[in-house]
Amino acid sequence: MIGNSRKPAQLRIKWLLNSTSDAWLEQAIAHPIEVLIDHAHCERKAAGVAIQMMFRYLCEPGLAEVLSPLAREELEHFERVLEILKSRGHYLEPLPAPPYGGVLAKNIRKQEPERMLDSFIVSGLIEARSHERMSLLAANSPDKELAVLYEELLESEARHFCLYWKLAEDRFEKSVVVSRLHELAAVEAKILSQLHPEPRMHS
Amino acid sequence: MIGNSRKPAQLRIKWLLNSTSDAWLEQAIAHPIEVLIDHAHCERKAAGVAIQMMFRYLCEPGLAEVLSPLAREELEHFERVLEILKSRGHYLEPLPAPPYGGVLAKNIRKQEPERMLDSFIVSGLIEARSHERMSLLAANSPDKELAVLYEELLESEARHFCLYWKLAEDRFEKSVVVSRLHELAAVEAKILSQLHPEPRMHS
Numbered sequence: 118m119i120g121n122s123r124k125p126a127q128l129r130i131k132w133l134l135n136s137t138s139d140a141w142l143e144q145a146i147a148h149p150i151e152v153l154i155d156h157a158h159c160e161r162k163a164a165g166v167a168i169q170m171m172f173r174y175l176c177e178p179g180l181a182e183v184l185s186p187l188a189r190e191e192l193e194h195f196e197r198v199l200e201i202l203k204s205r206g207h208y209l210e211p212l213p214a215p216p217y218g219g220v221l222a223k224n225i226r227k228q229e230p231e232r233m234l235d236s237f238i239v240s241g242l243i244e245a246r247s248h249e250r251m252s253l254l255a256a257n258s259p260d261k262e263l264a265v266l267y268e269e270l271l272e273s274e275a276r277h278f279c280l281y282w283k284l285a286e287d288r289f290e291k292s293v294v295v296s297r298l299h300e301l302a303a304v305e306a307k308i309l310s311q312l313h314p315e316p317r318m319h320s
Numbered sequence: 321m322i323g324n325s326r327k328p329a330q331l332r333i334k335w336l337l338n339s340t341s342d343a344w345l346e347q348a349i350a351h352p353i354e355v356l357i358d359h360a361h362c363e364r365k366a367a368g369v370a371i372q373m374m375f376r377y378l379c380e381p382g383l384a385e386v387l388s389p390l391a392r393e394e395l396e397h398f399e400r401v402l403e404i405l406k407s408r409g410h411y412l413e414p415l416p417a418p419p420y421g422g423v424l425a426k427n428i429r430k431q432e433p434e435r436m437l438d439s440f441i442v443s444g445l446i447e448a449r450s451h452e453r454m455s456l457l458a459a460n461s462p463d464k465e466l467a468v469l470y471e472e473l474l475e476s477e478a479r480h481f482c483l484y485w486k487l488a489e490d491r492f493e494k495s496v497v498v499s500r501l502h503e504l505a506a507v508e509a510k511i512l513s514q515l516h517p518e519p520r521m522h523s
Binding site for chain 1: 398
C-alpha cells in the first residue's frame with residue numbers, strides 16, 4: 118500500500134480541484150506497462166487534438182504558431198514512449214479509453230466563440246492532470262527507467278497547460294476564462310472521483 | 321514567357337509520368353504569395369494525412385515510427401512557410417483547393433489491404449510532385465528568399481517519397497507496388513495535364 122510512504126507530487130497546478138488518490142497511484146504502479154501504453158495513446162491523441170484545433174481555426178492569428186510546435190512536441194514524446202515500449206517487447210496495443218476524455222469533450226459548448234474557449238480549457242486541464250500524475254509516478258515509481266521518463270516529460274505538460282491558458286487569455290476576458298475554468302475543473306475532478314477499474318493515465 | 325529560359329528541375333523522381341508544363345511555372349511565378357499560402361496548407365495537410373494514417377493503422381508494427389517523425393517534419397515546414405508569410409504581411413488565408421488531392425484520394429480503394437497500399441502510394445506521389453515543382457521554383461523563382469526556401473524544402477519531399485515507397489515495399493510484393501504505382505501515377509499525370517485556373521502547388 119502506498120499510504121504513508123507516498124511521496125508528494127511537485128506543486129500541483131492550482132486550478133485542479135482535487136488531488137489524485139492513493140488508489141490511483143497504487144493501481145498505476147501495479148500496471149506500469151498498461152499505463153505506459155495508455156500514455157503513448159494520450160500523447161498521440163494530444164497531437165491529434167492540437168492539429169484538429171489548428172485546422173478548425175486556421176485564420177485565427179497567433180494560433181497555428183502555438184499549436185503546431187505543441188503538436189510536434191507531443192509526437193516527439195509519443196515516439197519516445199513507443200521506443201521504451203518496444204525495448205520491453207510491447208507495441209501500441211489498443212486499449213479501451215477511460216471515460217475521462219469523452220466526458221470532458223462533451224462539455225465543450227457547440228457554438229463559437231464558446232467552443233474555442235472550452236477547447237483551450239479542456240486541453241489545458243488534461244495537461245494539468247497529466248502533469249500531476251506524472252509527478253506522482255516520477256516520485257513513486259519503483260521502475261527507475263519509467264520514473265526518469267515521467268520526470269522528463271512532466272515539465273512539458275505544465276508548459277502546455279500554460280500555452281492553452283495563454284491562448285484563452287489572449288482572446289477572452291480573464292474573468293470569463295477563470296469562471297469557465299472553475300466549471301470545467303469541477304467536471305474534471307468529478308470524473309476522477311471514482312477510480313476507473315482499468316489502469317490508465319486518466320482513470 | 322519562361323519557354324527557352326526555363327531552368328530544368330533536379331532529376332525528377334522517375335515514377336512521375338509527365339513533367340510540369342511551362343504554363344504552370346509561369347502561373348506559379350506570377351503568383352508567388354498565393355502559391356506560398358497554398359504550400360503552407362499542403363504542409364499542414366500532409367502532416368494531417370500522416371497522423372490520420374498512423375491512427376488508422378496503430379497496431380501495424382513499424383508504421384508509427386516512420387509516420388510520426390514525418391508528420392513532425394511537415395509541421396516544421398508549415399511553421400517555416402508561415403513565418404515567411406507573416407514577414408510579408410500575410411497569414412493562412414483560406415484558398416479553395418485544386419481538384420488534385422481530392423481526385424487522388426477518390427482513387428484509394430476502400431477495402432484493406434489495398435487501402436493501405438494506395439494510401440502510401442498516393443502520399444508518395446504527392447511528395448514526388450512537390451519535389452519536382454519545388455525544384456522548378458528553386459531554379460526559376462526571381463524571388464531569392466522563396467528560391468532558397470524551396471531549395472531547402474525539396475530534399476525532404478524526395479525523402480518522404482522514399483519513406484512511403486519503403487512502407488509499401490516492406491508490406492507488399494514489389495510487383496504489386498510497382499503496378500499500382502504505375503496506375504496511380506497515370507491518374508496523377510492526367511489531373512495535371514490541364515492547368516487549373518488558380519495558381520496552386522498542385523494546379
